[in-house]
């Protein structure tokens with residue numbers, strides 16, 4: 001009998017999960033799947049989850065939560081045969097949207113029995129795992145304030161972004177690839193990702209392919225305030241490459257020098273990455289449960 005371990009974040013997205021757990025168990029009984037449940041506590045979850053996976057030996061570990069819960073599961077199964085499934089229950093749900101995973105509970109649940117498993121690339125960033133998107137500069141500053149604030153949800157994020165935007169000072173960076181300098185100068189933000197878009201659907205890397213062995217470094221140079229609406233429009237119409245303020249570099253490894261120690265974030269969590277940041281693609285290192293129709297192969 002197939003075994004699925006559900007990793008439930010009881011607080012994500014401000015949604016009560018008790019009824020949901022009963023629905024998950026009933027669905028598994030109906031489909032002859034053995035269901036086990038692990039609830040996160042916010043304290044040493046990674047250690048405890050790894051121990052639980054060792055004990056249960058599931059084929060699939062299903063994250064029921066937001067991006068933080070998905071990231072926790074990914075860290076616990078990276079470079080193993082165990083596959084990650086996602087039932088999105090957060091406020092951003094960035095990776096699940098990028099992968100074409102249904103955002104609706106019943107449809108995401110159905111995927112547990114009708115799916116294909118695809119191995120996607122992930123990123124090693126100074127020894128930390130990124131499964132979706134890392135950035136330095138403006139967005140990371142907003143993520144830092146958002147995570148340290150009391151209020152959650154897209155409204156709170158947009159409010160912080162508006163407050164920070166007018167006064168933000170771009171920082172200086174150098175990007176190296178194979179020993180060559182490929183960019184040197186000021187940037188409003190630099191996004192390093194394998195994927196296509198932020199959880200808001202803003203496509204910073206519109207042609208990104210999640211399992212090609214490469215990631216992209218997307219540089220947004222300083223721009224006049226009057227151009228900000230145009231840049232936003234391009235982000236939401238998959239045309240960011242047409243902006244004169246952007247550059248994208250595709251590589252399998254790179255170094256970013258960040259002499260001002262500007263703030264950074266990985267997969268929605270603030271991280272202090274320091275002044276020298278090393279990026280390495282980990283080709284097809286995470287097996288993910290995807291809809292059969294999505295063309296990710």
Ligand SMILES: Nc1ncnc2c1ncn2[C@@H]1O[C@H](COP(=O)(O)OP(=O)(O)OP(=O)(O)O)[C@@H](O)[C@H]1O
Pocket residue numbers: 009010011012013014040041042043065066067068069070089090091092093094268
């Ligand atoms: N039982 C718990 N009590 C308090 N905090 C918890 C608990 N379980 C997990 N957490 C914390 O929840 C955070 C992860 O939340 P997650 O990203 O899954 O949801 P979200 O923040 O609502 O959604 P999103 O990341 O999509 O905005 C982590 O910081 C983790 O430490």
